[in-house]
Amino acid sequence: MHLNLFLSSLGHHEAAWRHPAAxxxxxxxxxxxxxLAQKAERAKLDSLFLADRYAASRKAVKYGAVSGLEPLTLLSALSVVTERIGLIATVSTSFNEPFNVAxxxxxxxxxxxxxxxWNIITSGTDGEAQNFNLERIPDHxxxxxRAQEFLDITLKLWDSWEADAIIHDKxxxxxxxxxxxxxxxxxxKHFAVRGPLNLSRSPQGRPLLVQAGSSEDGKDFAAKYAEAIFTAQQSLSDAQSFYADVKARAAQFGRSPEQVIILPGICPIIGASEAEAKEKEAQLHELTHPAYxxxxxxxxxxxxxxxYPLDGPLPELPATEKIAGHQSRTQLIRDLAEREHLTIRQLLLRLAGGRGHKTIAGTAQQVADELEQWFTQDAADGFNIMPQLTNGGLDDFLDQVVPELQRRGLFRTEYTGKTLRDHYGLDSPVNSFAETHQYQ
Amino acid sequence: MHLNLFLSSLGHHEAAWRHPAAxxxxxxxxxxxxxLAQKAERAKLDSLFLADRYAASRKAVKYGAVSGLEPLTLLSALSVVTERIGLIATVSTSFNEPFNVAxxxxxxxxxxxxxxxWNIITSGTDGEAQNFNLERIPDHxxxxxRAQEFLDITLKLWDSWEADAIIHDKxxxxxxxxxxxxxxxxxxKHFAVRGPLNLSRSPQGRPLLVQAGSSEDGKDFAAKYAEAIFTAQQSLSDAQSFYADVKARAAQFGRSPEQVIILPGICPIIGASEAEAKEKEAQLHELTHPAYxxxxxxxxxxxxxxxYPLDGPLPELPATEKIAGHQSRTQLIRDLAEREHLTIRQLLLRLAGGRGHKTIAGTAQQVADELEQWFTQDAADGFNIMPQLTNGGLDDFLDQVVPELQRRGLFRTEYTGKTLRDHYGLDSPVNSFAETHQYQ
Incomplete structure (x- = not known):
């Protein structure tokens, strides 16, 4: 089983900042x-990951703890104080140039x-587009x-120096x-890039490629390029369908399904008893601000x-394929509201803990049970861990759930490899130029 | 006197990598x-700085040690292992978006x-343009x-969160x-950016703004925005003219001339005697490759x-104002060849040590004398130190020249401030939004 920590200073619950522990x-x-990074490394997690958005709204900052260091600068700094844990940064293909990103x-x-x-995103809001010379976010x-062309370029740039190109014969x-x-x-169509890169081939050849879109376009993109996939899944059966679907698509692209690691998000709140965990969750829910x-x-x-009235149902939303922004998350939210007959107010609380990712409030044992079930029943190769509250909550997971998973033989007790690719059991990439060269 | 280390892994001499010490x-x-960074900090230097280019050419990598970490990722990592020294990264306004850079x-x-x-550059080669969807570099x-508009946007983004905006009232x-x-x-004309930034106001309010262009456009840009200026000057009198010119232009923009710190580049090679230093220089020159x-x-x-024949003169070059790329450096090179009646081969050696920056081969005493003269005779507020050879050469400067400057009372013996702006004696920027707010 693979475990990634979705790093958050204060916690993934939208009211985490108001909690006394924060x-x-x-x-x-x-x-x-x-x-936090060093704790996760002591627990032998595969990696830690930073999400990203390219905008803040004046309305949102009133109630929400909206501010954060930029992922690549922060992870560069964290690289100095960690030794083994992987470092995954989100970068959008819509608001960057491939040469710079590579x-x-x-x-x-x-x-x-x-x-x-690299967690590859395409970004999905007008607010972000408006910081980059556009009125609205381009269509899905x-x-x-653009993302596909962007990836093709970066892959070639990472291959542009063969591993043994530098001779330095004084x-x-x-x-x-x-x-x-x-x-x-x-x-x-979108780019013209000559290359080569101005930096020699890196230890992994290229970064681990991670993707988090679960729409039709997103799944195809993931099946073609991604080596790890973050996904939001509310139920075992939904997760199983997604898992089977993406692995099958990967096979269609000629890839080994084992080389695509699927990591659903899990937002735990852990208590000594289930009742205590539920009480902790209720305490966080009480701190939410409906307007926010x-x-x-x-x-x-x-x-x-x-x-729309908070105590009424979610109104009918546009058809998924007509949504310019985040298609799969919108569909998940609509399905959730429908399946559980939620009012808007109830829906807001169901989403407060992890924005659509699965929340679990229970004992460490119960959390481990759930992870084991998803892992052994073809719903996940591991998990993207999103503690609802960081201070206290991350410790609970690392100190109680991880050792339980280790006792069950599900999770490593020591790192066996050195690179992020090693941790996830992924092959080293073949250099496309070297290959050509070899068979010419 | 202010001292900045122009950080180079191996050295600024183009053949440094071939030297036995490298x-x-x-x-x-x-x-x-x-x-290297920690050494510079122990010597109490104001800052260290990384240059940048956005391309490598296949021809150049044959002979030149062309490869390097990207400045902002490297400086983020160095921020963790240093405490006081300033960290200046070069970023081009031609190949980035202002929101990302801010x-x-x-x-x-x-x-x-x-x-x-931030050392603000506009970049000047077709090779770089060709990595960013262009055939040729845009006109000077x-x-x-574009740089001016870019700066105006980043300045506003840095001001978009007032210092006391965050209340976090639980x-x-x-x-x-x-x-x-x-x-x-x-x-x-070039950008549309809504803002605000998605990160709260930083300790300095904004980074120190550094500029290195010495063309007419460059000097005006520097006089308007720059707080420190890197410049290549071959002689005391050239440096004095530049110094007077930029300080006067700053005053025309309503700025205090003391708030613009002028730092010519100096490429030292130090020996126990002048003869030993010259011999070291000759040893490096012998390692150059004329083709490179x-x-x-x-x-x-x-x-x-x-x-053109290597032993003939530099041919007539296009008029400065017609040059799309690096105008001021081209002019410096032409003037140098003319003044000293150099053949192309001789010119190449004159440029090998620092690409047009002033080289000095001499004793620590002689180097200190030269710096003191420039500093006391209105040619410089400090220097951009570019050791021709890093291993050995940086130590020579830090261990011999810096203490000599300290003995003469020209350079600090301890840091007195905490921020980069403190080290250079620069005022804190006023928040343009806060000001408006206050007088409304």
Whole structure:
């Protein structure tokens, strides 16, 4: 079983910052974040991961702890104070240039000696688009088309220096064998990039490629490129369907299904008894602010809910394929409200703990049981752990659930490899240029 | 006197990697770079700085040690292992988006507790443009026009959170006073950016703004925005003219000339005697490769010199104002060749040690004399130190020249402030939004 910590200074519950255990000053405090990363490493987790958005709204900052360090700068700093745990940064293909992104990840992979991962997103809100010269977020399909071209370029750039290109022969003055350094000469619909990269091949060859979209476009993209997939799944059966679907799509792209690691999000709250855990959850729920929760939900589904009564049902939303923004999350939310006959107010509380990711309030034993069930019943290869409250809650998971998983023989007790790719049991990438070269 | 270390793994001489003291493996080795940064901090230098380019050419990598970590990821990592020294990263306004750049520097400023600086460049080569969807580098004037708009946006984004915007009142659930969080609503020729930034105001308010262009456009840009200026000057009188010119332009923009720190580059080689230093220099010169030197020069001046005889004169180059790329450096090179009646081969050696920055081969005493003269005779407020050879050469400067400058009372013996802005004696920036607010 693989475990990734979805790093959050204060916690994934939207009211975590108001909890007595939370110290709001810690939201951008490096010493605090360093402590969390080192704890996760002591527990032998595969990796830690930072999400990302490219905007803050004035409305949201009124109630929400909206502010955070930029993922690649933070992970570069964390690479110095950790030794084994993987470091996965989210970067959007919609608001960056492929040359810059390829280079930053190669740089992080060098700095961390092979522990870099990239969670590839296309971003989905108008608020973000408006920080990048656009009025509205481009259509879903256009974003994925750009993402695909973006990925093709970065893959070539990471391959543009073969592993043995640098000779540095002081006597002759030859630094690199430049028959092993390649221009990529990409000219496509969205980009033109000559290459080569200005940084030699990194320890992993390229970062671990992670993807989190679960729409049709997203699943195809993931099946083609992703080596690990973060996904929000509310039930075992939904998770099983997703798991089977993505593994089958990967096979269709000629990939081994074992080389695609599926990691549903799990938002735990742990108590000595189930009742204590539920009470902790209720305490967090009481700290939510409906106006803020509604704003978050409206933003997530790209549909303004402010004029609908909180105690009424979710109104009919546009058809999934017509949604420009986050298609799969919107569908999950709609399904959840329908299946459980939730009012908007009830829905807001169901989403408060993890924005649509599965929440569990129970004992460490119960959490371990649930993870074991999903893991052994083809719903997950591991999990994206999102403690609802960080201070206290992360310790509960690492000190109680992880040892229980280890006792059951489900989770490692020591790191056996050095790179992030090693931790997830993934093959080393073949250099596309080297291959060509070899068979010419 | 202020001292900045222009950080280079192996050295600024183009043949440094071939020197017996250089360890080529160290070019992207974090432990090595950490050691250099910590040495500079022990010597109480104001800051260290990383240059940047956005391309590597297949021709250049054959002879040149071309590969390096990306500046912002590397400085983020170095922020963890240093405490006081400033950290200045080069980022181009031509190949990035202002929202991303504002955010990364705010993030580095938080991580380093107020030690971030931005060396603003517009980039000047076709090779770089070709990694960013262009055939040729945009014209000089167009690049500076974009840079100006870019700066205006980042300045507003850094001000978009007032320093006291975050209240985080757990009882009421109010996280921020959003009357102190501002949209910037910029709509200009090159960019449209709504804001606010998604990261709260950083310790320095904004990074130290550094600029290195010495063309007419560059000097105006520097006089308007820059708080520190890196410049290449070959002689005391040239440096004095530049110094007077930029300080006067700053005054024309209503700025105090003391708030613009001028730092010419100095590339030292130090020996126990002058003869020993000259011998060290000759040893490095012997390791140069004319084909590589010529390629570097052609690239720098945007003019292919490969068909001209090495032992003949520099051909007539296009008029400065017609050069799309690096105008001021091209002019410096032309002036140097003319003044000293150099053949191309001689010119290549004059440039090998520091690409046009002033080289000095002499005793520590002689180097200190030269720095003192420039400093006391209105040619410099400090220096950008570029050891021609890092291993050995950086130690020579820090262990011999710095103590000599300290004995003469020219350089600090202890840090007196905490932020980069403190080290350079610069005022804290006023928040443009807060000001408006106050007088409304």
């Amino acid at each position: 110290n709001v000053e810690e939201i951008i405090d490096f010493a605090h974040l360093q402590g 280079r930053r990840f190669a740089s992080l992979d060098h700095l961390s000696q092979g522990r870099a991962g 399909h256009v974003r994925y088309e 006597a002759s003055g030859i630094y690199a064998d430049n028959s092993k350094v390649h221009e990529i000469n990409h000219k496509g 929760s509604l704003l978050q939900l409206s933003n997530r589904i790209g549909f303004d809910l402010s004029s | 360890n080529v493996e160290e070019i992207i080795d974090f432990a090595h770079l950490q050691g 955010r990364r520097f705010a993030s580095l400023d938080h991580l380093s507790q107020g030690r971030a600086g 004037h167009v690049r500076y026009e 009882a009421s659930g109010i996280y921020a006073d959003n009357s102190k969080v501002h949209e910037i609503n910029h709509k200009g 030197s010529l390629l570097q020069l052609s690239n720098r001046i945007g003019f292919d010199l490969s068909s």
